[in-house]
Amino acid sequence: MDSELLSAILESGKSLYPRETVLLLRGKKEKDVIRVNDLLIPPLVSHGRHSAYTPLHMLPMDFSVVGSLHSHPSGDLTPSSTDLNHFFGKILMIIGFPFRDARNVAIYDRGAKKLELEVV
16 A cells, blocks of 8 residues: 555554544555555544444445554554454455554454565
C-alpha cells in the first residue's frame, strides 16, 4: 500500500479513539501479493470502546474487497478469537494506539499468520 493510504488508515483510528473503527480494504491479489489501494466505509457501523460492528448481510457485493481493518485502542495488535471468527476477505489489518506509523499496524491471514506490510 502507499504511504498516503496508510496515513488515512491511521487517521481513522485517531479520529475515533478511544472507540474502534472498521473499514473495508479494496485491492487486488496477484500471486502471493495483496495490494491494497482503497478503503470503503461499511454501512451501519457501530463504534464502541471495546468493539466495532457492522451487519455482515449489509456488506457490499464488491469483489475488489480484499479484507477488513479495525482498530484496537489498547494498542495490542494481536487478533482476538472474535476478530478471527468475523474474518472478511483474505486479510485482516489491525491498527493500534498511538496510530503513528507502520509500527502500529499488523496484518494477518485467515490462519492468524502475521503477514508483512510493505509501504511504498
